[in-house]
Amino acid sequence: MAKAEGILGVGSSAVKIHHLIKAPENYPESIQFRESWDASRPVTVYKTPETLPDGTECVAATVILRTKGCAWWWKSGCTFCGYFNDVRDDVSADDMFAQWKEAKMQTNDFEGCKMVKVYTSGTFFEDRENPVEWQQAVLNETHEMGIHLVIEAQAQMCTPEKISWVAKNHPGCTVAIGLEAYDEQVLRFHVNKGFTIKQWHKAVDLLRENQLRVKTYLIFKPPFMSEGDALKHTTKWLVEVSKYSDEVSVNPMNIQKNTLVDRLFRNREYRPPWIWSLVEMIKRAHLEVSNLNCRVLVHPTAGGKIRGAHNCKQCDSEAIAAIERYSVSGEIDEFSTLDCSCKLVWQAELSNDSTFPVPIGTGTSRRGFATDMVRAP
Ligand code: SF4
Numbered sequence: 001m002a003k004a005e006g007i008l009g010v011g012s013s014a015v016k017i018h019h020l021i022k023a024p025e026n027y028p029e030s031i032q033f034r035e036s037w038d039a040s041r042p043v044t045v046y047k048t049p050e051t052l053p054d055g056t057e058c059v060a061a062t063v064i065l066r067t068k069g070c071a072w073w074w075k076s077g078c079t080f081c082g083y084f085n086d087v088r089d090d091v092s093a094d095d096m097f098a099q100w101k102e103a104k105m106q107t108n109d110f111e112g113c114k115m116v117k118v119y120t121s122g123t124f125f126e127d128r129e130n131p132v133e134w135q136q137a138v139l140n141e142t143h144e145m146g147i148h149l150v151i152e153a154q155a156q157m158c159t160p161e162k163i164s165w166v167a168k169n170h171p172g173c174t175v176a177i178g179l180e181a182y183d184e185q186v187l188r189f190h191v192n193k194g195f196t197i198k199q200w201h202k203a204v205d206l207l208r209e210n211q212l213r214v215k216t217y218l219i220f221k222p223p224f225m226s227e228g229d230a231l232k233h234t235t236k237w238l239v240e241v242s243k244y245s246d247e248v249s250v251n252p253m254n255i256q257k258n259t260l261v262d263r264l265f266r267n268r269e270y271r272p273p274w275i276w277s278l279v280e281m282i283k284r285a286h287l288e289v290s291n292l293n294c295r296v297l298v299h300p301t302a303g304g305k306i307r308g309a310h311n312c313k314q315c316d317s318e319a320i321a322a323i324e325r326y327s328v329s330g331e332i333d334e335f336s337t338l339d340c341s342c343k344l345v346w347q348a349e350l351s352n353d354s355t356f357p358v359p360i361g362t363g364t365s366r367r368g369f370a371t372d373m374v375r376a377p
């Protein structure tokens, strides 16, 4: 029988469209890169200054583990998430215990740390992602050491059974949920989050019932949104979610490799946010948020770089330093002396965004050398 050709194919067995157009995790080079890592060592372990729930300053250790990765990513995945770059789907329970042991060895059993953040590129207590006996060991050990634990989860994974189990094994720990946007349409069409606002509220209620702390991540400027809209919406979301959270961390978009946002960026259809927008968001939300019992952090990962929040380059480091100072002091005065000529360009972009019907924005999508812009993507 003749084989079908053209739009009907060439007779070879069918593959899922997912593997043809997305699945960067399945590129031969991605697999090679991933498997070149030692699965018995964590991605990274580092210490930073932090603040405990009671407001006292402390040192926190962050442990990023090489896991099987987020179940949602393997099914579909958030548009901006590049965590899959760090995961291996063949990680075993022994590897997880070995990584945890290595993290303790590197920090001398978390010496001097009152807080440990254990990040698994997905949901800590999702059994398909991480072995249950390993989850229990981490919860129990950190509790016995008297260390405050921060773990991450997707809202729909917060079931009554799991949350009460977590609370039993490490009472009072913090569960951080990447809500990203307090808007159903944005969650669905810009972020592809995989859960709804209603599910997030349910998760928050469950955490509260079990006396666990609620940390919420928001993303500043998801794809398919202008700078002007990002500022307007995120300011509103920040005020709203602060009412339900103990801590809110706003993460300005940073472009992670092989993601949908990366593709838009390389096609010059996306520019990471201006640092001025972050400063403006803080100024607008400050009064309302400071009346609530919620800590607000803004973390410009890769700030000042072309793939992170940036201004004109000249004023980037000063503006980022002011944001970082604000995250510690909570004082709006940190921004009083900031200024630069590029502020006018940013203001013009905001004004154009709110005037013209251009949903993805009016700003120039790239900063950099003209020759590079011609060559890109
Ligand atoms: S839920 Fe979290 S880990 Fe999973 S794809 Fe989304 S951002 Fe990435």
Ligand SMILES: [Zn+2]
Residues within 6 Å of the ligand: 311, 312, 313, 314, 315, 316, 340, 341, 342, 343
């Ligand atoms: Zn500037």
